[in-house]
Amino acid sequence: MSLKKIYSSLPNSIKKKIDKLSFNFSHNIEEDFIFNSKVGKNYNLSTNDKKKIAQLLKYSISNIDSATDINIHFLLLKSVLALNPKKLSSIVECGVFKGATSVVLSIGAKITERKLILYDSFEGLPNGEKNISRRYYPHLGITGSYKKGMYAGTLEEVKSNLLTYGHLDVCELRKGFFNKSLIKHKEKIDLLFLDVDLVSSTKDCIFYLWDHLVDGSYCYTDDACDIDVVKVWFDDAWWKKNLKIKSPGYIGSGCGLPITSNFSSLGYAVKSPNLKKYKNISWLEKK
Numbered sequence: 001m002s003l004k005k006i007y008s009s010l011p012n013s014i015k016k017k018i019d020k021l022s023f024n025f026s027h028n029i030e031e032d033f034i035f036n037s038k039v040g041k042n043y044n045l046s047t048n049d050k051k052k053i054a055q056l057l058k059y060s061i062s063n064i065d066s067a068t069d070i071n072i073h074f075l076l077l078k079s080v081l082a083l084n085p086k087k088l089s090s091i092v093e094c095g096v097f098k099g100a101t102s103v104v105l106s107i108g109a110k111i112t113e114r115k116l117i118l119y120d121s122f123e124g125l126p127n128g129e130k131n132i133s134r135r136y137y138p139h140l141g142i143t144g145s146y147k148k149g150m151y152a153g154t155l156e157e158v159k160s161n162l163l164t165y166g167h168l169d170v171c172e173l174r175k176g177f178f179n180k181s182l183i184k185h186k187e188k189i190d191l192l193f194l195d196v197d198l199v200s201s202t203k204d205c206i207f208y209l210w211d212h213l214v215d216g217s218y219c220y221t222d223d224a225c226d227i228d229v230v231k232v233w234f235d236d237a238w239w240k241k242n243l244k245i246k247s248p249g250y251i252g253s254g255c256g257l258p259i260t261s262n263f264s265s266l267g268y269a270v271k272s273p274n275l276k277k278y279k280n281i282s283w284l285e286k287k
């Protein structure tokens, strides 16, 4: 019997386990982070340096209550390390909770000599959205609702986590609800990370920060599976009205970037990518 036949005759639960194992084997995010020589090359990081950083990431996530997982942390840090060492702007995170992803970004900010600006109410989510009574994650068949005050981490807790596991000295923590705190934002941004759960919060972040994002830069979000949040990235009418541009779209809509075998919570939008840097391909005409 061929391997394929054996595989197809197995119960679904065993198939799922095999799929997961083989996916982890071929898509191991941690190994890619450590052994891919391109990761951190711009900042002269050796394999040994990256091994130490990987230990630190694992240690911090095992100690900080987080709404994200270690694979997301490796991917975010990899993206920070890909930033241009000659053109320095700031890294911005909106949606901090207890600071788990902030620790990761602070490690990246320290290495790349950038400032990390952290925006949060530091008292959890604002009032939920009346018109979205239940969240809708169709790819996962998941639903439920958000409540005011969920994901609360105080300023002191976050500072203490940054001090213990990351680099508080490169961070600026800005407290307040986004519709107030983001108004005064001035710094150019070359990596933006939104983990804000709500459609209204996502819109506030885009409205106040998109113009500050440098062309070609990435805005990652951790809400890739929530269809109502994802829709914002394709809502041409909203983008035209508020930012006078077409919506940028969103990579990972509904199921996230392919970093685990079934789904991930991470996706991204790119601001005005430079198509001159894109490759031509055989199935498309060169213009």
Ligand SMILES: C[S@@+](CC[C@H](N)C(=O)[O-])C[C@H]1O[C@@H](n2cnc3c(N)ncnc32)[C@H](O)[C@@H]1O
Residues within 6 Å of the ligand: 065, 066, 067, 068, 094, 095, 096, 097, 098, 099, 100, 101, 102, 119, 120, 121, 122, 123, 124, 125, 126, 150, 151, 152, 153, 176, 177, 178, 179, 195, 196, 197, 198, 200, 201, 204
């Ligand atoms: C899911 S948690 C962030 C998780 C975090 N990135 C981690 O690594 O665990 C969402 C965060 O967004 C914040 N938030 C959402 N909407 C907000 C708003 N309109 N103004 C300020 N903070 C907001 C909440 O306070 C909460 O800390």
